[in-house]
Amino acid sequence: MFIADTLEGLKTAQTVGVHSILMMNDPDEARRLAMHNPSGGIVSLHELPDFIRLVTAENSIPPGAIRFSSSGPTRI
Numbered sequence: 001m002f003i004a005d006t007l008e009g010l011k012t013a014q015t016v017g018v019h020s021i022l023m024m025n026d027p028d029e030a031r032r033l034a035m036h037n038p039s040g041g042i043v044s045l046h047e048l049p050d051f052i053r054l055v056t057a058e059n060s061i062p063p064g065a066i067r068f069s070s071s072g073p074t075r076i
Contacts, residue, residue, distance in 0.1 A: 010036050021051070
């Protein structure tokens with residue numbers, strides 16, 4: 001994972017093949033940068049441990065399980 005708060009940072013993460021995490025310091029800038037499809041986003045470094053726990057938990061779901069999200073249930 002690569003934390004970025006600029007377009008150059010997001011592009012660098014994509015170039016090296018890692019997941020970009022948008023650090024949303026400024027709401028207007030964050031809206032613009034979100035259009036470049038970061039893997040996720042945080043508004044404070046205090047959120048980083050929770051974000052890492054979430055990513056870890058989502059990636060430890062057994063095959064065939066059903067994941068629930070805002071778009072509805074999805075079989076994995």
